[in-house]
Amino acid sequence: MKGITDYDTLLDEVGTGNGCEVCKPAVAAIFASLYNETANRQETIQDTNDRYLANIQRNGTYSVVPRVAGGEITPKQLMAIGRIAQKYDLYTKITGGQRIDMFGAKLHELPPIWEELIAEGFETGQAYGKSLRTVKSCVGSTWCRYGMDESVSFAVEIEHRYKGIRSPHKFKGGVSGCIRECAEARGKDFGFIAVEGGWNVYVGGNGGATPKHALLLAEKVDKETAIKYVDRFIMFYIKTAQPLQRTAPWLEKLEGGITYLQNVVINDSLGIAKQLDYEMQALVDSYVCEWKEAVETPEIRERYTHFVNSEETDNNIEFVSLRDQKMPKEWA
Amino acid sequence: MSLSVLNTYESVAASDVTVWFKAAPISKFPKNGGACIKYKDKQIAVFNFTREGKWYACQNLCPHKMEMVLSRGMIGEENMEPKVACPLHKNTFSLKTGENLNGSLDAIATYPVKIESDFVYVGFSE
Ligand code: SF4
Ligand code: FES
Numbered sequence: 023m024k025g026i027t028d029y030d031t032l033l034d035e036v037g038t039g040n041g042c043e044v045c046k047p048a049v050a051a052i053f054a055s056l057y058n059e060t061a062n063r064q065e066t067i068q069d070t071n072d073r074y075l076a077n078i079q080r081n082g083t084y085s086v087v088p089r090v091a092g093g094e095i096t097p098k099q100l101m102a103i104g105r106i107a108q109k110y111d112l113y114t115k116i117t118g119g120q121r122i123d124m125f126g127a128k129l130h131e132l133p134p135i136w137e138e139l140i141a142e143g144f145e146t147g148q149a150y151g152k153s154l155r156t157v158k159s160c161v162g163s164t165w166c167r168y169g170m171d172e173s174v175s176f177a178v179e180i181e182h183r184y185k186g187i188r189s190p191h192k193f194k195g196g197v198s199g200c201i202r203e204c205a206e207a208r209g210k211d212f213g214f215i216a217v218e219g220g221w222n223v224y225v226g227g228n229g230g231a232t233p234k235h236a237l238l239l240a241e242k243v244d245k246e247t248a249i250k251y252v253d254r255f256i257m258f259y260i261k262t263a264q265p266l267q268r269t270a271p272w273l274e275k276l277e278g279g280i281t282y283l284q285n286v287v288i289n290d291s292l293g294i295a296k297q298l299d300y301e302m303q304a305l306v307d308s309y310v311c312e313w314k315e316a317v318e319t320p321e322i323r324e325r326y327t328h329f330v331n332s333e334e335t336d337n338n339i340e341f342v343s344l345r346d347q348k349m350p351k352e353w354a
Numbered sequence: 355m356s357l358s359v360l361n362t363y364e365s366v367a368a369s370d371v372t373v374w375f376k377a378a379p380i381s382k383f384p385k386n387g388g389a390c391i392k393y394k395d396k397q398i399a400v401f402n403f404t405r406e407g408k409w410y411a412c413q414n415l416c417p418h419k420m421e422m423v424l425s426r427g428m429i430g431e432e433n434m435e436p437k438v439a440c441p442l443h444k445n446t447f448s449l450k451t452g453e454n455l456n457g458s459l460d461a462i463a464t465y466p467v468k469i470e471s472d473f474v475y476v477g478f479s480e
Contacts, residue, residue: 046428073387073426078441082423329397330382330389336397338359338422 061151061312071150074326075312076132079125081339081350086112086124086135088144089185092159092177092197093120102142110135113347118229119156119194121147126348128335133323136313145185145311152266153188154195157181158206162199162216169199171216176245177205180214183249184256186309190263190272193256194228208236211269212252217241221248225255225283226273234270237280240288250299254287257298360420362396363413363463365452371466371477380472388438390414390425391476398465398476399425401449403436409467410449411476416440417460424462 061072071077076084088103103122107114110131112124127135136146149155159177163169177197184195196207197214206229207213213224213236220242227236240251263272276282285291287298316322328336340351377391377400385404390397397414414422418440424447427438436449445457452461466477 082421328390329392331378332392334392336422
């Protein structure tokens, strides 16, 4: 990238014209993966959801998703989410990624909602970003009589390791305590399954429109080794995938497929393993919660207003009730 | 949101401006992006094309699903035409003519903008 760190300079140096809605988020993602800068710095080149650090929903309101690593949440945290959702009259639903999504927040409500969540110890779940979403886990050997190892502890650890890392597309993980696979780890971009003698490591799976089971990368390795291989896999993916390409299609297109990938991350066939390890550690070490940054920075907070010339809010947003909660009014 | 609201937005040509509404200081508008202003009952999206020093304004209402969201869309250009992409389903509109560039939706209303002493003014005919 020739040391260029902002979009305008990039256009001046190597581009023409003013860019568009396709290239801006693509470039934003590359900057983010290289420098791990949050979406707050160059907000207008981010994709819609990144610009306000929230997922825009049908009626122009937003949804709020705090991180619940590994799907593990205390009763106190559950009550905090309940209290805040009730206060701001938000629709709540458990997501497929084992966390809680709160819908129907107006733009100006996002900073106060996050301020309260952060005060309760939550941080952003990056549900809006091309970045790690969740690491799903089963209860594993902590509670389950079949469990071979502690899948929740592993999921919590790995979710905190990769949180905030921005990548060509969103990516997800899973950890199951035994081959019964209750966490559906093979349906994720990376997955660990506890077996007799260690962890099996799977990569390149996803659900969604084109479901794909992940492929076995390594068998019966210890936790440290499993993490090292997945570190390298993710870093290699970030550096070589096309924008908006998930790991499954990337792996399918990779010449030599899973065998080639095994050679790169396990046997270091390209001699880049050290560098990948180093780069991943740099990303892990530079994590910041972008919502904390946003609520504590007056200039960023100021962006969360419907009108720039009036304190009024959008009076066109209408809700109707649905099973004791609310939903957007039907489109006219 | 109904069609009656949509019908309140009509393009204003620079020559037809009777009111230059003093909207907000330049600093309120993000660089290379948009923000929404209120004029009477209207919501108007105003865009700051900082690189070129140009400003454009249009209705905030996207005619696709009648949502007040265009000011939060990403801006750019296509064949020298400044445009905005709706954040909900990425329909794009020319900020000069209001025309839907990637579909057959109704054109959106556009409004003239002028800058004086670091303030943004939007032109209306009523
Ligand atoms: S995957 Fe195995 S350890 Fe985990 S809940 Fe299912 S049966 Fe228990
Ligand atoms: S609401 Fe604008 S494109 Fe659908």
